[in-house]
Amino acid sequence: MDWNNIIEGIISGVSATLISTIIIFVFKKIVGNKSKKEPNEIEKASLSGSVLNNPFLISLFITSFVVVLTFFSMIYQWQLFNYVYLIVADVGLGFVTYWIYNNQCPKCNAIFKKKLINKETLKEEKRPYHYRDETIYYYNDGETIKDRKFQGKEKIKMELWRTEKEFYECQACGHKWDKIFERNLDKDNRPKPNKVRTRFNPPNNLGY
Incomplete structure (x- = not known):
């Protein structure tokens, strides 16, 4: 040095x-x-x-x-x-x-002293999710995206949202507080894009 x-x-x-x-x-x-x-x-x-x-x-x-x-x-x-x-x-x-x-x-x-002592559901409601049918085209490696295309008109899918409130207590000083957050119960059920694997090789500049 x-x-x-x-x-x-x-x-x-x-x-x-x-x-x-x-x-x-x-x-x-x-x-x-x-x-x-x-x-x-x-x-x-x-x-x-x-x-x-x-x-x-x-x-x-x-x-x-x-x-x-x-x-x-x-x-x-x-x-x-x-x-x-x-x-x-x-x-x-x-x-x-x-x-x-x-x-x-x-x-x-x-x-490391935060303890969940109770939770409650405040409300549940339906909210619109806007989307269009999507197709993702991959190169022949099946991983690198070549193109994305959207087809048709915009669609609407109603999703269930839940507003929850959690109550916490500090095990060190006894202080209590709460937290309100929203959870999308239908997020995992959203329409998935259609995946197409093409015969084209990935570009050389991507390291293939």
């Missing part, structure tokens, strides 16, 4: 730290203020208090830090921290951050 690598690492680390800190600050200001203005909104992860005591903000900081490092890795062509591996880490950290945001206690920020 020469001085150029050391300087690149220092610049990248400092930049990633500063950018991640700014992201946390802006996120707390924008999302935090929005939640205060809408008290009837479904409770989400708390953004108040110290970052060090908030698993979601810690995860968001780490994710932002790694994303910035990924950018520098692509610029400097690092071998030790290859950007391909960092991109995989970005995706994984993104899922973890999203999970924490939706599952940590809105009051005490505890994770």
Whole structure:
């Protein structure tokens, strides 16, 4: 490792730290203020208090830090921290951050303490789903799409939607909250496209 690598690492680390800190600050200001203005909104992860005591903000900081490092890795062509591996880490950290945001206690920020205590159906209703008959043409490998075509006029299929409400309790502090969401009960029954496998070879520029 020469001085150029050391300087690149220092610049990248400092930049990633500063950018991640700014992201946390802006996120707390924008999302935090929005939640205060809408008290009837479904409770989400708390953004108040110290970052060090908030698993979601810690995860968001780490994710932002790694994303910035990924950018520098692509610029400097690092071998030790290859950007391909960092991109995989970005995706994984993104899922973890999203999970924490939706599952940590809105009051005490505890994770792995969310317990479903009850749920109820608020309503069920029919909603229209608009579609047209579709045919997908594949190359002879059966995987690469060659073309898509739609036939006929637009059709309407009525689908059953259910609005549900789930009630949760934090096993750490006893805080209770709820979440309302919609579920499409007929989503798996939507009309499937007609698939046709042609005799044509895939284009060479796709690696075949």
